[in-house]
Amino acid sequence: MYDNLHKSVLLEELCDSIKIDSNKKNVIVDTTLWLAWHASKIVEKLNPWDTFIGFDADIKNLELAKKRLEETNKDNKVRIILINSNFVNLKKELQKVWIDKITGIYYDLWISSLHIDEKERWFSFRLEWPLDMRFDRTKWKTALDIINSYKKEDLRRIFLEYGEEPYCNQIAQKIVETRQKSKFETTKDLSDLIWKVSKFEKSKNRVFQALRIEVNNELENIETSIIDAITLLEKRGIIFVISFHSLEDRIVKNIFRKESRDCICKDIVCTCKHKKTLKKLNKKPILPTEKEIQENPRSRSAKARFAEKIV
Numbered sequence: 001m002y003d004n005l006h007k008s009v010l011l012e013e014l015c016d017s018i019k020i021d022s023n024k025k026n027v028i029v030d031t032t033l034w035l036a037w038h039a040s041k042i043v044e045k046l047n048p049w050d051t052f053i054g055f056d057a058d059i060k061n062l063e064l065a066k067k068r069l070e071e072t073n074k075d076n077k078v079r080i081i082l083i084n085s086n087f088v089n090l091k092k093e094l095q096k097v098w099i100d101k102i103t104g105i106y107y108d109l110w111i112s113s114l115h116i117d118e119k120e121r122w123f124s125f126r127l128e129w130p131l132d133m134r135f136d137r138t139k140w141k142t143a144l145d146i147i148n149s150y151k152k153e154d155l156r157r158i159f160l161e162y163g164e165e166p167y168c169n170q171i172a173q174k175i176v177e178t179r180q181k182s183k184f185e186t187t188k189d190l191s192d193l194i195w196k197v198s199k200f201e202k203s204k205n206r207v208f209q210a211l212r213i214e215v216n217n218e219l220e221n222i223e224t225s226i227i228d229a230i231t232l233l234e235k236r237g238i239i240f241v242i243s244f245h246s247l248e249d250r251i252v253k254n255i256f257r258k259e260s261r262d263c264i265c266k267d268i269v270c271t272c273k274h275k276k277t278l279k280k281l282n283k284k285p286i287l288p289t290e291k292e293i294q295e296n297p298r299s300r301s302a303k304a305r306f307a308e309k310i311v
C-alpha cells in the first residue's frame with residue numbers, strides 16, 4: 001500500500017552482508033523494521049530453525065511490517081518476534097525473550113518517509129501541526145516543550161550541533177524573545193519565525209531536524225544501542241549500519257574504529273588494556289550506486305558501514 005512512498009536503501013548490499021550459516025541457529029535482528037523491505041529479504045534467506053527479531057519504536061510501522069512479514073513467512077517457516085520498542089532498549093527487550101546472543105544485526109536510520117508525509121506525525125514544517133515530533137508518543141518531551149522552555153544557549157547548541165544551522169544564535173535569541181509575549185504552539189509559529197530571521201528555506205529543514213534529534217535523543221540512543229549490539233554479537237556475527245546524517249555516521253565510525261583496535265589510550269605503555277572486538281569490513285563507507293540514486297533520490301545521503309565480531 002505504501003510501496004511507492006518508500007524504497008529501501010542499499011537492499012542488496014545489506015542482505016548480502018548479513019551472513020546466514022545453515023549449520024547453526026541464526027538470530028538476526030532488524031532494529032528499524034518499518035515496511036520490512038530489508039526484513040523480508042532476510043527472512044527469505046533464513047532456515048526453519050532460525051529466529052528473526054524486528055524492532056520499531058512506532059506501533060503503526062510495526063503493524064505494517066507484521067503484515068509484510070506474514071506474507072513472506074506464510075508457512076511459518078521462521079520464528080519471528082516483533083518488538084514495539086526503541087532500539088535503545090535492545091538488550092533489555094532481548095532478555096525478555098531469553099536471547100543473549102545474536103548472529104547479525106542491522107540499522108536503517110532514515111526516519112521513514114511516512115513520518116514526514118503522513119499528516120498526524122507532525123514532523124513536517126510545511127503544514128501547520130502542533131509542535132510534537134516524538135517517535136514514541138508515550139515520552140513526555142515534545143518539540144513544543146523544548147521551544148517554550150530551553151535556555152537560549154541550549155537552543156543555540158542543538159541548532160548548531162544537530163542542524164549545523166548558521167543562524168543558530170539569532171534564531172535562538174528570537175525564540176526566547178517571542179515566547180515571552182506568547183508561547184509557541186504550532187509548526188507554523190516556528191517556521192515563520194525561522195524565515196523572518198534567516199530568509200532561507202533550508203534553515204527550516206535544519207532547525208526542524210535538530211529538534212527531532214533532540215526530542216527523540218536520537219544520537220545517544222544510536223550510540224548506546226550499537227555498543228550493546230556489539231556485546232550481544234557472537235563471534236563472526238555481523239553489524240551493518242546505514243546512516244543518513246554525518247553525525248550518525250560519525251558515531252558509527254568512532255565506535256567501529258575504537259572496537260577494532262587493541263589499546264585506545266595514548267600512553268607509551270598501554271594502561272587501558274582495551275582489546276579489539278571487531279574487524280571493520282569496509283575501509284570506506286558503502287554508498288548507493290548512481291542507478292539507486294536515480295530510482296530513489298532519498299538514498300543520496302546514505303552511507304553504510306559494517307563489521308564482524310572477532311571474539
Ligand SMILES: C[S@@+](CC[C@H](N)C(=O)[O-])C[C@H]1O[C@@H](n2cnc3c(N)ncnc32)[C@H](O)[C@@H]1O
Nearest residue numbers: 008032034035036037038056057061086087108
Ligand atoms: C527507514 S525506516 C526503515 C525501513 C526498513 N529498513 C525497510 O526496509 O522498510 C526507519 C524505521 O525505524 C523506526 N525507528 C526510528 N528510530 C527508531 C528507534 N530509535 N528505535 C526503533 N525504531 C526506530 C521508524 O519508526 C521507521 O519505521
